[in-house]
Amino acid sequence: MPGNIADVTEIGLADDGRFPNSRFPLIVYRKVLAEGAVSPEAFEHLFGENGWPPQWRASVFTYHHYHSTAHEVLGVASGSARVTFGGPKGETLALETGDVVIIPAGVAHKREESSDDFLVVGAYPPGQQWDMMRGEEGERPAADARIAEVATPITDPVSGENGPMVDAWR
Template structure:
């Protein structure tokens, strides 16, 4: 299954001293799956087919956090939300059913509000296990070292071998 590539956006978030964020862009796929066709099962099939094993169904934490040991893919399977990316000084984005966000390791994110039965499918590149860091001073520099060692994904979670992450993250 190949997702929609026409609504792809790239957003950059620099290290703010508290959150490492990334020199790699966040990739936002608007309506990767048409809202009428989006479901948890459809998101899981999209990610699994493209080499990003789906691992959970839930929401997004209401506090700023990031992962230093995994790149994270968030597929909006139901509802809508406002997600803040990049930490307290970052930017807010409205997301809805069918959208997918690909967050490079280090990018802070949180849910500012959600509705309509908001449900996310989370996926990660094979072999990557996520941690949850909240931007504590003690997190770094170990988190920075973990992020620097982390392998780039071999495929794009939405576009497989032809997705934009393979060009933008190399």
Template sequence: MFRFDHHTIAAQTLFFKDDGATPNSRYPVLLYRLGAVAALELACAFEALFAAHQWTPLWRDGIFDYHHFHPNAHEALGVVSGHARVILGGPTGQTLNLEAGDVVVLPAGTGHCCIASSDDFLVVGAYPQGQEAYDTQRPDPSLHHQALGRIAAVPDPALDPVTGKAMTQWQHGKSHGH
């Protein structure tokens, strides 16, 4: 089975502000660029990696083509094959190109939307243990305050889904304004 070199993995951090409809998070999105290998092998590798670090892999599919977020769960997305352009942070957020081998770790409330993808685009989705019953919510100013309360109640994951180390990037107090 393919193995990731945990000692050389570093995450890029991306911050997104609350826009009044998409709450986003005080925690950064973590973007890992791990590189590509054969798709089936990578899908199994991501599932094993996430599970070993207390994140439950729940599905293999694409990313919804509408803006949404999860107010009650953090989410890890491991790109297995293909490539896509996604917007993170809501409609006024940042567009990223994702490709096989990339992992995006989204704190609860972070908006995301796939705007274009190759036919073979495939993602493994995983959630911290205890957060498997995630809700999907579209940005809506009338539900915004309620979403903020739900997001604040989401417990921090014990481990980073990629490195298996403590989630130091998400420690309380290490925020970037909200």
């Protein structure tokens, strides 16, 4: 059960020529799970209950990359990091234990620095499998075409059917 879902920020990230980013905003939830209740298992349960099957536990790559075949949600299970979204000219956010970021297909992301215990849980909407795009020459327009075909999720991975992501992405 999510804790504070009132602290939500939407960030628009436009195509920068190298990274397509998205017409959908990045959604950032702060301190989703109650103090003392944050764990990888808690995020896996939350995302799974809201229709986004969890798929991995790890960090965030230290190079700019995006997914052209899936939207992604990251739940910070421990530690902290600075992560840049939108490519080299994008926005760098400080993420802490309990935070969640919903990343639309096409939005670049890169870990700039992190604590030694930084761990995130990653999940995707049903039927979506991520690929790895790095903004290299020749990726587009094929990547753009794939992004355009990615289905809009029917639920928000944090708050379910009527969450901020559902409203912002419709």
